[in-house]
Amino acid sequence: MSDNFDRFKKCAVDVLSVDEAQVVPDATFESLDADSLDLVELVMALEEEFDVNVEEEELEGVNTIQAAFDLVTSKL
Amino acid sequence: MSNRVVLVTGGNRGIGHAIATRLAAAGHQVAITSRSGEADDADGLLVVKADVTDPDSVDAAVSEVEEKLGNVEVLVSNAGITKDGLILRMSDDEFTAVVDANLTGSFRVAKRVSKGMMRGRWGRMIFISSISGLGGQPGQANYAASKAGLIGMARTFAKEFSSRGITANVVCPGPIVTDMLMELSDEQRAAFEQAVPIGRLGQPDEIAAAVEFLASESAGYITGTVLPIDGGLSMG
Numbered sequence: 001m002s003d004n005f006d007r008f009k010k011c012a013v014d015v016l017s018v019d020e021a022q023v024v025p026d027a028t029f030e031s032l033d034a035d036s037l038d039l040v041e042l043v044m045a046l047e048e049e050f051d052v053n054v055e056e057e058e059l060e061g062v063n064t065i066q067a068a069f070d071l072v073t074s075k076l
Numbered sequence: 077m078s079n080r081v082v083l084v085t086g087g088n089r090g091i092g093h094a095i096a097t098r099l100a101a102a103g104h105q106v107a108i109t110s111r112s113g114e115a116d117d118a119d120g121l122l123v124v125k126a127d128v129t130d131p132d133s134v135d136a137a138v139s140e141v142e143e144k145l146g147n148v149e150v151l152v153s154n155a156g157i158t159k160d161g162l163i164l165r166m167s168d169d170e171f172t173a174v175v176d177a178n179l180t181g182s183f184r185v186a187k188r189v190s191k192g193m194m195r196g197r198w199g200r201m202i203f204i205s206s207i208s209g210l211g212g213q214p215g216q217a218n219y220a221a222s223k224a225g226l227i228g229m230a231r232t233f234a235k236e237f238s239s240r241g242i243t244a245n246v247v248c249p250g251p252i253v254t255d256m257l258m259e260l261s262d263e264q265r266a267a268f269e270q271a272v273p274i275g276r277l278g279q280p281d282e283i284a285a286a287v288e289f290l291a292s293e294s295a296g297y298i299t300g301t302v303l304p305i306d307g308g309l310s311m312g
Binding site for chain 1: 195
């Protein structure tokens with residue numbers, strides 16, 4: 001699990017230009033200054049990194065790092 | 077002078093071809109799409125088969141360009157068709173087909189290449205519209221609709237992707253000497269020549285010159301604009 005979270009963190013750091021320290025499970029994307037385009041970019045990066053597919057509807061209500069991480073790992 | 081990866085849809089002939097050859101001559105790596113996958117004069121150009129009305133075809137074509145040249149940095153969305161007819165004789169299908177190829181097709185391609193542009197934090201999207209889209213044109217309700225639609229769409233691309241160093245602009249050619257113009261009658265062409273303040277038809281390279289500028293680094297502060305290149309036809 002922690003290996004996946006590290007990979008997830010790396011994507012978030014790359015795409016959102018935040019410090020690794022900010023990428024904690026209950027951080028909201030809002031608190032990370034991520035706008036909707038950032039989220040789209042993050043999802044694209046995660047899809048590539050984990051080789052998964054995320055449908056538009058599944059992003060509904062995904063507001064925190066934990067929620068996004070859970071969504072991605074649920075597809076592995 | 078930077079060397080960019082360029083994709084020109086419908087770059088096998090006419091305005092698209094003039095744009096492709098001009099950008100290639102300027103040192104860019106240029107790919108063109110055509111429905112047949114072939115082009116008569118493709119010297120120095122990568123020819124890729126694509127039908128912009130088919131999402132899978134668009135995806136495959138862009139993937140091929142990405143593999144062979146790299147992420148698309150400059151998109152010239154030029155592929156387009158006409159199915160002219162007076163409104164009362166124009167079928168739903170004829171209307172839809174032109175909108176699907178010209179407008180939705182542009183959306184498909186632009187959306188597909190925007191991912192790579194976002195990653196690279198740099199992009200130039202130039203949509204080839206038409207003065208028809210600005211002022212309407214008898215016999216072209218479908219074409220004019222599709223070309224006018226490009227303006228609202230391009231401006232939305234401009235606003236959604238502005239934070240990523242991507243600009244999106246629209247060029248509106250007037251009557252330009254190409255196969256598409258030859259489909260009009262002699263009288264229609266003559267009427268254009270009469271109506272154009274500059275008094276002649278335009279050449280494809282005159283469109284290509286403006287596109288070359290909009291695709292350049294220098295045009296980085298220009299986005300969401302609509303540039304008629306029409307000898308003054310759409311003035312006033």
